Amino acid sequence: MTLSHWGAGTVTALAVVCGTMCGLGLMAIGYGVVRRSVREHQPGLGRRLVGRLPADWTPRWFVIAVSVGLVVGALTGWPVAVVLTTIAVLTLPGLLGPDRAAARRTERMEALAAWTEMLRDTLSAAAGLEQAVLATADIAPAALKVEMRTLADAVRSGRSLPAALRAFAVEVDDPLADVVVAALVMAAEQQAGQLAPLLGELAESVREQVAMRQRIDAGRASVRTGVRVTVIVTLGMAVGMTVFNRPYLDPFNSWTGQMVLAVVGGLFAASFTYLSAIGRVDEPVRLMTPATAGTGSGLGGRS
Template sequence: MDQILASGSLTLVTALLGAAFGMGLVAAIHGARRHPVEQPAGNRGRALPQRLPADWTKRRLTIALVASVAAGALTGWPVAAILTGVALLTLPGLLGPDRQAARRTERMEALATWTEMLRDTLSAAAGLEQAVLATADIAPAALKPELDRLAASIRSGRPLPAALRTLADDVDDPLADVVVSVLLMAAEQQARQLGSLLGELAESVREQVAMRQRIGAGRASIRTGVRVTVTVTIGLAIGLVIFNRSFLTPFDTLTGQAVLATAGALFAASFTWLNTLGRITEPLRLMTTTPPAAATAQEGTR
């Protein structure tokens, strides 16, 4: 009886240490990401959660921690606890739908539609500012909040060029920067043939949307293959742990844990590689503004 209790206590301690090590490793990796050098003292506590991926909610972190402890307690393997936590944090984003890419594509389509609306409104002999106000009220839903703020800014008396630069920051998209640059040129230098130029820009944006949709279709098949592989692998591992624990006895040793860690690292590397096959490298933005802190410092030196 004492031997059983000692074995259970050792298993629990091993599970807790493994889970703590795994979460510490993940935190260290994400903490090493590049971040602003200077942070106000009051915002340091708020900046730490912002370094984590957006889909790492408190609920997911809690589930990953609990599952890591459970996996370590069930198997007695620290590596199993680490792999469980890392898998629960990373696999949903890898295997689930690519919501970020879908949202980007939707915003690009909305940008093309708004550009065409501007072109058509300008062809009716309306001024640029009037065209912006008229189209903002009926803008596509994906860009409606940003364009509503643009219209409100113009109606409050703000100059059109400054309002357009704010729009570029709000949308935060390289293609939107191109459209805003053309509008700025028209607002500041009275560019000719603005309507035809906007039409060409809208056509270019739609071509990029079509390209992204083709890439998305190819990525869907890759994700399906990865999803099947992950499901079969995890199902087999859980089945062996529950129904044939003796088959996994070699993993109880230090060498076995090293082999398990190597296998987990290989799986992680292969899934990461598969995820990058269809990833689109986003171009750099053309328009950037000085951060508020930097602007304040510059004004103070004048």
Template sequence: MNATVLLCGLLGMAAAGGVVLAAAGWRGTPVRPEADTHPTPTPRWLLAMREILRHQRLVIGAVVAGIVAGVLTGWPVGGLLTTIAVLLVPRIVAPDSGATERTERIEAVAVWTEMLRDTLSAAAGLEQGLRATAAAPPTALAGPVRALAGRIDAGERLPDALRAFADDVDDPTCDLVVTALVLAAERQARQLAALLGTLAEAAREQVVMRLKIDAERARVHTSVRIVVATTLTMAAGLVLLNRTYLDPFDTGTGQIVLAGVGGLFGLAFVWMAKIAAIPAPARLLQNPTTSTTTREAIPS
């Protein structure tokens, strides 16, 4: 009997591993080309393996937890559901650190725009003003701003350097500023300093708005955590404290029903998490060689 239970648990974990690999392979991992304008596409299976290896500790822990659950309960489906839960639940209930980074990036864009405006107001040229901002750039934009100055020093055309800078920052608010700078570089736009001041003010207003939105989203995330924790605690309590109540799941039909119930709960958890996610607006400047556009997907 013990050997049969162990075999069932191992079979369930093999199925779970197949589901994880298939999902990772279907999703893939976007790769942004660096210098090669015609990069060789990476096979999806290799991207899937890289994704798995990057989170190998979580995957190993999920598989071990699934095996333990399958052996203790004798339910292959129970082991499979445990593996999937260990992989997905941390992403659903974890705070959205990306929201803070996006807000800091927008605020850094506002600060950088004001720095450039003040430099241009001192009768400096556009290229000279861009180089000057690289001396003490905002922390969130330090890398892209210095890379921009490096491209200018290397003799790259200013519009091309600015578009590359927009791709490095990868933010719709920054695209607005870069669009104004590209127009100024190509068509000698007047009153650029005043326009940059207006854009910086708009960026700060967007920061205030995002802080309010993030506060509201925090309430939704809290509700999601409570629902998920309550559901999983109740399920674990039934397995540990009232095992006879779950005896109908010991049959083959019971396993099918358990798979359906677990799938419905999983879909409900993902759906609740998606409610708290807000898609980012589309960028104005999108490099055609860039494989994907950044979006706020399922909250982490």
């Protein structure tokens, strides 16, 4: 369905639709930037849906994906190609690339275990909990360096240790960090004894979790490799036929062919989504969230 197959009215209508969509998209992006601070205090259905999108789907990347989709659509003359290409540009980099999120989380878990052991050793030297936190902040592992510096600054500025620890847990955003911080908060608020042995057990538990996570990541690596091979072969075949054997794809030039292409593309997208989902690990329930950190609920109630 090249441009020569369409009438002048159809081409004009398609150009108007594409231009309108691009204009509305740019307006939406601009509005989102301007109203971002307001939306943070007004959670709604739209904000919840946006919150579920991958973090790397930035407005700039979205504009690039739409632009690439429009270029492919103009070259092939297939409206469905615009949608499929846009979705592919948005999703395939994260699907085919290395699992940086898993590697980053494993690194932070190892850093958390090392910091817990530092606290245990410092407390064993008869230092108080607040002094131990301040002493270990300067020598914390690199993966937690920024969060530890923020924690130390909060304590030095006069903020209570339990409140600063809760904010630290929210910033680290890891279920295992919640467990460690819960023990520290209870010790700070209730003057619990035997904290050093407890921290030693927690550090050992975290290291066991790290080892288990590494085994899981090794299993997921084979799944991701299979996904990469499937996606690359499929896309390579489609691009090769489009470039070197275009007449073979002439049936897609009709509107019926476009509907078939949409169905086929949807099936491939569903299969790729399923392959990605079976390699995903569900995170445990968080003990600390921004709400509980602000109210101090569930961990002593005082801040």
